[in-house]
Amino acid sequence: MLTDRQLLILKIIVDDFIRFGQPVGSRTLSKKEQITFSSATIRNEMADLEELGFIEKTHISSGRVPSQKGYRYYVDHLLPPVQLTQKDVQAIQSIFHEQIYELEKLIEKSAQILSDLTNYTTVVLGPSVKEHKLKTIQIVPLNAETAVAIIVTDTGYVEKHVVTLPSSIPPSDVEKMVNILNERLTGVPLEDLTDKIQTEVAHVLREHIQSYDHMLRMISYSLDLNAPAQMFLSGKMNMLRQPEFSDIDKLRALLNVIEQEKEFYRLLRKHKQQGIQVKIGTENDVEGMENCSLITATYSVDGEKLGTIAVLGPTRMEYSRVISLLNLVATDLSKVLSVWYQKD
Amino acid sequence: MLTDRQLLILKIIVDDFIRFGQPVGSRTLSKKEQITFSSATIRNEMADLEELGFIEKTHISSGRVPSQKGYRYYVDHLLPPVQLTQKDVQAIQSIFHEQIYELEKLIEKSAQILSDLTNYTTVVLGPSVKEHKLKTIQIVPLNAETAVAIIVTDTGYVEKHVVTLPSSIPPSDVEKMVNILNERLTGVPLEDLTDKIQTEVAHVLREHIQSYDHMLRMISYSLDLNAPAQMFLSGKMNMLRQPEFSDIDKLRALLNVIEQEKEFYRLLRKHKQQGIQVKIGTENDVEGMENCSLITATYSVDGEKLGTIAVLGPTRMEYSRVISLLNLVATDLSKVLSVWYQKD
DNA sequence: TTTAGCACTCGCTTCATTAGAGTGCTAACA
DNA sequence: TGTTAGCACTCTAATGAAGCGAGTGCTAAA
Missing domain, CATH: 3.30.390.10 (Enolase-like, N-terminal domain)
Structure with a gap:
């Protein structure tokens, strides 16, 4: 089990790396106000954390970077409390206050606002047409x-x-x-x-x-239906701006996945039960998405799942914020659809 | 006016550069079998061609590369005779022999085959819905x-x-x-x-x-119609493979244009009269397309233009081949549509 | 258990060097 | 007068050495 101090260090490493994208060294850490002990102590703890597989070095004398396991632990246990800005909340709610009567348009707008606010890529799977x-x-x-x-x-x-x-x-x-x-x-x-x-x-x-x-x-x-369900993507090109994809080969691989769409369909379909789901890096099991995380949420009416809404970003993504945004959009979407479908 | 020898040199430079993507030097040229004179002579001629603005150097002691004006002249006067392979022709015609009854599907297939055969990006503007x-x-x-x-x-x-x-x-x-x-x-x-x-x-x-x-x-x-005309893109990601876009910033700029789509709409609408039109680099007047050429063709029924079909590639694109392919697709498309629309 | 100190490692940048491709110019040649 | 051989020159790209800085692991002392 990890000690409280190790958890603190792990959390700060992940937060810092998400924020600045640079490997985090013991000196940088020792300057954080939450940290009261010296860089040497930190180095010892980091060595342990590395041995346990939560962090890793990019090269032998570099600072540390979260490993996939580290992100996983962070997402499961260390997520900082959510705080959306007034702006974010308003932006999202403004959509749902508009008079929109078309499911496709509503979903498209939801996807767009999410990709705009996060600067990542958003995918929405519409209700299964079959039903x-x-x-x-x-x-x-x-x-x-x-x-x-x-x-x-x-x-x-x-x-x-x-x-x-x-x-x-x-x-x-x-x-x-x-x-x-x-x-x-x-x-x-x-x-x-x-x-x-x-x-x-x-x-x-x-x-x-x-x-x-x-x-x-x-x-x-x-x-014989063309589409078992409609899928909407927004902000495809946002990934271009992520520094992890300044490597042209990684970019190519990822954009191919995005363009194909069928992998997303598979991934989003997988998410059956309610709530938020986070898949990190290779957990997605898609070539080209090793450096990406996919956060999915479902929207539903009367407890019955209608569709899935997801944000794709680099593994180094703002998990906390994206999860909150996604939650907000998913519940708002569910609310609006509940009103619609009630009237049948 | 250019001498025959200058034309020969210009043509070979453009052909060679299109083929290999490397600046062409006098020594390389002197080895071509069509060329009977020495590299020194070639250097003199190249200096003249450069002064006239048809070719340029990437740096002071490099080989020559076609300028926009050079491509223009090449396209207008020096295009080598067309020779499509049996394979190409068959691939295209196989589409039009299928039993397709939907305009959208037919257009989509046309776009796809073109982008597959050329490895560039294809854009098709459907018939104006308004009419x-x-x-x-x-x-x-x-x-x-x-x-x-x-x-x-x-x-x-x-x-x-x-x-x-x-x-x-x-x-x-x-x-x-x-x-x-x-x-x-x-x-x-x-x-x-x-x-x-x-x-x-x-x-x-x-x-x-x-x-x-x-x-x-x-x-x-x-x-109140959503779309004045439908537009289909195929092979968006093909541009990733073009070596001219290994520069991430150029790529970003171009993919933004492709993703936006509205610029294409504007460009394809511009093409009114029948026939093939080639717009090279800045002739398109779109930011991000400085290194691209757009070749457009119209398809029509009874001499009346229905829509436009276009291939977007780097300025260093295989003009001759693309023009032939485009011609073939456009005429085949026109033929099929003539049969359809006759029956009204 | 914590910390200070130190030797060490690596990546990155800078600078110099070299090889190679290509040019422009000149002078000789046909 | 047009063509060509030859040569000095320029620039790129690749290579390697040197120095800097960030960071580590280990040891010994507090």
């Missing part, structure tokens, strides 16, 4: 051979697919089918649509519609 | 207070807006309004909708609908 319930299906013919199929969910999400619709199919059939689909499928979660069509709708369609085959294929294609 | 004609307007109520208004155009483009719809408004009124709008506005280009509503639809609505004010405001809001 949204179908409000209506529409098929709008465009010309002799194509039509656009439009799906609307109870959350106001709209998705479209252009489909072929040979002129041999009578318009009345199309109309009939749309009616049948809406009658039978309204209120069904999107993920269950395919099943429901097979079990309950197919036989009705076969009875009433001539080109049953083509139509069924077409409608299945339309319901 | 699309309204196919239908739908209003789908979501809950007691909101609804989603959906606009579909003749090209299959779909746009949605969530709007407030107080429960005090009778559903029959909404239905009535939608009918009136569809009756009067189908086939009208989106850009004319607002006018048309004021002049032709407003008075009809007033006659038939109670909460005329709110409804009119709502519908105006819905028709």
Whole structure:
């Protein structure tokens, strides 16, 4: 177990390194007002801390830098009490006081304010579209051979697919089918649509519609969703400004991950239970993110998780501040969505 | 005027520099098989070319590098004849042989193949949405207070807006309004909708609908388009691999431009007439693009420009190859769209 | 247990040196 | 008169030595 003095030293090392980005030496530490003992004592303690794996040197005679384990301990046990400035709080709340009716816009704004305030990158995973319930299906013919199929969910999400619709199919059939689909499928979660069509709708369609085959294929294609959930990124380029990424190769690796997006999707999906989660460096298990931490929070309605909101920064990131900001945004977002979804 | 020999030297310098990225010296040049005269002669000619502003030195005793004026002359007069490989041609045509019915997907694929083949960044400006004609307007109520208004155009483009719809408004009124709008506005280009509503639809609505004010405001809001045209970028991160951007500051500046997107919008809009256009370095007049060239092409149907497709690379880019690729994609795209739009 | 002191290590910067690539100029050549 | 060989010169990039400063580990004394 660590002594109180070791904890103090570890905390100050991490705080200082987060602040200034420079390895912290015993002399620097001895000058801090919280510290009443000499640099030699500090050196002894630091040697112990290093042996335990909480800090490390960049080279044999350098100051110390937190190791991944050190950050982990810091985040788990040493986080300084939060203090957001009035400014931060106001900036965030101003968004949620605006009259916004579109989920996408609200989420986008949340992501943007977070990346602006932190200077890191923000990722937000929207509610899983699969769980949204179908409000209506529409098929709008465009010309002799194509039509656009439009799906609307109870959350106001709209998705479209252009489909072929040979002129041999009578318009009345199309109309009939749309009616049948809406009658039978309204209120069904999107993920269950395919099943429901097979079990309950197919036989009705076969009875009433001539080109049953083509139509069924077409409608299945339309319901095959592009995106299982929408993802929004903001402040992608903020990482350029972080001094740890002045190395072009590290930067390349990271920007590739950011650009790909699919890794984020995986990471954010992983976060199931409520609350804040901090993943440091290699804990993320993504190549290119060794020097990054990802802090995720969920937002929810009635205790049920809707989506995830996350901030990506260097491992040397302002954990305390980011966690507070994230908490604030997540709870505000949850509140607004609770009001929306109540009205159903 | 430049002599034939000067032209030959200029051409070889540009070709060589594009290929290897290193300043070209007289000795290197004298070894090229096209060159029959000595390095001393070359030095004399180069001194003249430099005085005329076509080439420059990176430092006083270095080899020569094309200046912006040099690239300009090269592009205008010295482009080597095109030779695309079988592979390139096949890669491009494979896209256009796929069964794709969605404009967005087709454009996205075009952008992607171009950025893959060139290793540069591709930008495509879709057809101006404003000119699309309204196919239908739908209003789908979501809950007691909101609804989603959906606009579909003749090209299959779909746009949605969530709007407030107080429960005090009778559903029959909404239905009535939608009918009136569809009756009067189908086939009208989106850009004319607002006018048309004021002049032709407003008075009809007033006659038939109670909460005329709110409804009119709502519908105006819905028709206020987000995007005047859609833009697609592909291969944003390709620029990371260009050796000219191993300087982190230049990279930052460029990625900011790429991320902002609005500059591209401006640049691509500028290209009105048909054909290929090459803008080199500062000709683009965008900060951060001093070391880039932008090659744009238009695609069109029946001689009428629909959109623009562009490749962004370093000034030291493979002009000849990119121009050919761009030409091929643009003409193929035009062909496919001609078939689509013929059927209206 | 704490601290002062000291030898030692390493990274960073500066400075000088050298090799190499390339130039401009001059004088000789065809 | 145009072309070329030759040479002095310039500048970059790479290399290495020297000195500085920050920091460490260890020892011995308080």
